[in-house]
Amino acid sequence: MSPTARPATEWLADAVLYQIYPQSFADSDGDGIGDFAGIESRLDHLAWLGVNTVWLNPCFASPFRDAGYDVSDYFSVAPRYGTDADLVRLVEAARSRGIRVLLDLVAGHTSDEHPWFTASAADPADQRYIWADPRDPATLPAGFVASPGPRPGFYLPNFFASQPALNFGYARPDPAEPWRLPVDAEGPLANRQALREVMDHWLSIGLSGFRVDMAASLVKDDPGQQETVKLWRELRGWLDARHPQAALLSEWGDPATSVPAGFHGDFFLQFGPVRDGIALRSLWNNFEGTVNEQWQPLSPYFGAEGLGSPQTFLDIWRSVTDTIGDTGYACLPTANHDFSRLACGPRTAEQLPAAFAFHLTWPTVPAIYYGDEIGMRYVPGLPDHEGSRLGPRYNRAGSRTPMQWDDTANAGFSTAPAEGLYLPLDPDPARPNVAAQRADDGSLLHLVRRLIELRTSRPELGSRAATEVLHDGYPLVYVRGGNHLVVVNPRRAAAELDAPVDHAAPVLARGVEVGDGRIRADGLGYGIFEI
Structure with missing residues (x-):
């Protein structure tokens, strides 16, 4: 393939x-x-x-x-x-x-300048967006915006007012809110x-x-x-x-x-x-x-x-x-x-x-x-x-x-x-x-x-290989794929701790050493090692 x-x-x-x-x-x-x-x-x-x-x-x-x-x-x-x-x-x-x-x-959502919306704002029968036309606008939930077109009522935006929400329906009906169309409308x-x-x-x-x-x-x-x-x-x-x-x-x-x-x-x-x-x-x-x-x-x-x-x-x-x-x-x-x-x-x-x-x-x-x-x-x-x-x-x-x-x-x-x-x-x-x-x-x-x-x-370093965290402080120490040791010390102070191995071969490292059963990490150091 x-x-x-x-x-x-x-x-x-x-x-x-x-x-x-x-x-x-x-x-x-x-x-x-x-x-x-x-x-x-x-x-x-x-x-x-x-x-x-x-x-x-x-x-x-x-x-x-x-x-x-x-x-x-x-x-x-x-x-x-x-x-x-x-x-x-x-x-x-x-x-x-x-x-x-x-x-x-x-x-x-779309822009309020999308033809779908301008058509919807002119046609009370259009269902592409969420429209409400209550007798008392004060009963509307927060967020609805007044219609910019001849259609009466208000539309629901998804983010800014200029971004009317496309209507994918409501999961739950509510008789008090008849604009809640089902998902299969x-x-x-x-x-x-x-x-x-x-x-x-x-x-x-x-x-x-x-x-x-x-x-x-x-x-x-x-x-x-x-x-x-x-x-x-x-x-x-x-x-x-x-x-x-x-x-x-x-x-x-x-x-x-x-x-x-x-x-x-x-x-x-x-x-x-x-x-x-x-x-x-x-x-x-x-x-x-x-x-x-x-x-x-x-x-x-x-x-x-x-x-x-x-x-x-x-x-x-x-x-x-x-x-x-x-x-x-x-x-x-x-x-x-x-x-x-x-x-x-x-x-x-x-x-x-x-x-x-x-x-x-x-x-x-x-x-x-x-x-x-x-x-x-x-x-x-x-x-x-x-x-x-x-x-x-x-x-x-x-x-x-x-x-x-x-x-x-x-x-x-x-x-x-x-x-x-x-x-x-x-x-x-x-x-x-x-x-x-x-x-x-x-x-x-x-x-x-x-x-x-x-x-x-x-x-071993990719998205699918196994990961074992050995130390979850400073430094962060973990093994990838069973054979790669990673050490990361993002603080300025140095750190030292026991190592899981006596020796590790550096693949890419700066300020980190592994040997004699110890990990020594300089401040802001990192290292990738084969073990």
């Missing part, structure tokens, strides 16, 4: 994901906004790095009130990125380098069919799958999300029959629910069910950058002060893996377009190697957010842009700044005037860039490349 013909259940086991925020990756035409041709021009960087799967944030037609997560046409790309033909060319160029491309599918069934048509269209031109935005949000008032699970299982059955090589990843933030629901994988995210949101934040979040005021402050394990613990993450990871078994994958991101980068607040560049040593040797599917491989930082103090601000301390723009390719104007991202860029560059004159780190064999970029090479060449 050729590599491209492998079913998604197989090839995802070897995937190293790389998330591209297309507006900010590479601008080919000098308008200040990244595009498909720009991404294509930088594919050699990804191939050299060892990435084999790319996920693009939404690139469908949109008024961009939420950076493209407000879709106005699922069957056309946004002109800012190029044409449909440019996307096809990008996919083919990626495939020639052994890289698959996934699109972001916004399944639960005409409108909800039409929307299910539309999802198939959208996925089929893009998969048929060579895409390798989708990451599904807000995947848990479709069926409303759904205790235990049972009806939403049924919906995705049905779509997964269709996908397996028609496009078995295509992957379906979810933004659910709860792999123990979403993988049994039919997704091939799900991400540990900063939000979601309380335990799963804490799982990611307990690793990386130092309460800087993107901060939800409702989050309970905690010291991340990857903090130089050494005040955190890996136990929160480990307990949740064990629970998740026990539940999903070999039916799918949990994905671990370095960051994403909604969450602070690794290099954020007090976390300095010297702390990042240990974080990547863990990230790329742990048995989750790794997802690298663009620029994290060189240590791009979260940029504070930016204005709200395309809906980036979600709260007083939660501005996503700081994680969406232009990719830093070299030390030329605009860091090589664009030839546009600096004031014409999608977002400002990191103003730090010492900001990292790809060209400088490519020339430095001791850089973070080269380390990430070596770690990816190790992961892909040694199955």
Whole structure:
């Protein structure tokens, strides 16, 4: 079976994901906004790095009130990125380098400028969206928005007011709320069919799958999300029959629910069910950058002060893996377009190697957010842009700044005037860039490349091999595949403890030694050893 013909259940086991925020990756035409041709021009960087799967944030037609997560046409790309033909060319160029491309599918809502919605706002019989027209608007549940068209009443948004929720029905009826249609009503069934048509269209031109935005949000008032699970299982059955090589990843933030629901994988995210949101934040979040005021402050394990613990993450990871078994994958991101980068607040560049040593040797599917491989930082103090601000301390723009390719104007991202860029560059004159780190064999970029090479060449370090945690403090010590010892010490203070072996042969190590029955780890040290 050729590599491209492998079913998604197989090839995802070897995937190293790389998330591209297309507006900010590479601008080919000098308008200040990244595009498909720009991404294509930088594919050699990804191939050299060892990435084999790319996920693009939404690139469908949109008024961009939420950076493209407000879709106005699922069957056309946004002109800012190029044409449909440019996307096809990008996919083919990626495939020639052994890289698959996934699109972001916004399944639960559209833009209020989508023709489906404008038609629905004019037709009281239309069921594609959730409409209510009570005698007393004060009795409506919170969140409903007044109709912008001749249709009387109010619609339910899914996120911002400009993102009306597509109607996939309600799991529970309520006589007091007659707008609660069942999941098998005409409108909800039409929307299910539309999802198939959208996925089929893009998969048929060579895409390798989708990451599904807000995947848990479709069926409303759904205790235990049972009806939403049924919906995705049905779509997964269709996908397996028609496009078995295509992957379906979810933004659910709860792999123990979403993988049994039919997704091939799900991400540990900063939000979601309380335990799963804490799982990611307990690793990386130092309460800087993107901060939800409702989050309970905690010291991340990857903090130089050494005040955190890996136990929160480990307990949740064990629970998740026990539940999903070999039916799918949990994905671990370095960051994403909604969450602070690794290099954020007090976390300095010297702390990042240990974080990547863990990230790329742990048995989750790794997802690298663009620029994290060189240590791009979260940029504070930016204005709200395309809906980036979600709260007083939660501005996503700081994680969406232009990719830093070299030390030329605009860091090589664009030839546009600096004031014409999608977002400002990191103003730090010492900001990292790809060209400088490519020339430095001791850089973070080269380390990430070596770690990816190790992961892909040694199955013992991949997503399927056994994992035994030997020490869950500082340092974190674990064995992969029975024959690779990994030691990670993300605090500044050195650490020493008993080793499970008398000697281990270093494969890739800095500041860690194993011998004479002891493990000695310098501050911020890491090591991978054969035992």
